[in-house]
Amino acid sequence: MTTQTNTCTAFEGTRRIASGAPAEVAVAIRQVIGRGEQAPVLVFDDMTSQPIEFDLRGSADEVLARLQRQQNEAEEAPAESAEDSTPRGRGRPKLGVVAREVTLLPRHWDWLNNQPGGASVALRKLVETARLASDDKDRTRRAQEAAYRFMTALAGNLPDYEEATRALYAVDPIGFAASIAPWPADVREHAAKLAARAFGNT
Numbered sequence: 001m002t003t004q005t006n007t008c009t010a011f012e013g014t015r016r017i018a019s020g021a022p023a024e025v026a027v028a029i030r031q032v033i034g035r036g037e038q039a040p041v042l043v044f045d046d047m048t049s050q051p052i053e054f055d056l057r058g059s060a061d062e063v064l065a066r067l068q069r070q071q072n073e074a075e076e077a078p079a080e081s082a083e084d085s086t087p088r089g090r091g092r093p094k095l096g097v098v099a100r101e102v103t104l105l106p107r108h109w110d111w112l113n114n115q116p117g118g119a120s121v122a123l124r125k126l127v128e129t130a131r132l133a134s135d136d137k138d139r140t141r142r143a144q145e146a147a148y149r150f151m152t153a154l155a156g157n158l159p160d161y162e163e164a165t166r167a168l169y170a171v172d173p174i175g176f177a178a179s180i181a182p183w184p185a186d187v188r189e190h191a192a193k194l195a196a197r198a199f200g201n202t
Helices: 022-034 060-076 106-113 118-154 161-169 173-180 185-198
Strands: 008-012 015-020 041-045
Touching (some): 008 185, 015 022, 015 185, 022 041, 106 118, 118 161, 161 173, 161 185, 173 185
Antiparallel strands (some): 008 015, 008 041
16 A cells, blocks of 8 residues: 655564655665565554555665655645535635535424524534534544554564553553553554554643
8 A cells, every 4th residue: 555644664573664754764675675684564654554665666766756756746636625526506615615415304404594693604613513522532533543553563463462452442541551561662662652642642
C-alpha cells in the first residue's frame, strides 16, 4: 500500500532505522538493504500507522526524484469532495452554504420549523453541537487505531501484547506502560508515542 505522508518511521525488524520525511527514510532504507540485512523492513505513516512502500529501484537520486514527482502530483491533484460531485442547487454558495435533500418525519419538520430561525438554522446548530461533542471521541479512536495497527505489525508476538491492547482501548496509560515495558526499546518508544495521543497526552 502506497500513501502520501508528511513523516514516517522505518523499522528493520524491531530496530528503528529512520524517522522523518519520506525522502530521508527512503535513503536510510536503501542503505540498510545495501548492507544485505535480512530482517524485514516496514515503514509506517507517523499519524495513522498505515504501511508505506517505497520504490527503491535505481540510484538514490532516482528514488528521490520519484518521491518528489509523487509529492508534486499529490499536491497538484484536485481534492474532489462530496460537495464537488453534488449538483449546485439552492443555498448561498458564496457563504459556503449548500442545499441538500434531508428526509425527516413530519413531527421532526414540525419541531424544526418552530425553532428560532427556522429549520435550516436549527439543523446547523444541532449538527455543530454533535460535531463538537464527537471530536474528542473521534481523535481518541483514530489514535487508538494507529497505535493498535503498529502494535499488531511489530509487537503481536511480544510479551503482554494482549494486555497492552486492552490497556490501550481502556485508556489506561499506567497499565499500558507496564505492559510494554519488556518490549525492545525502539518498539516500546514508538508505541508509547502513538498511544499518548489516545491518552490525551499530546
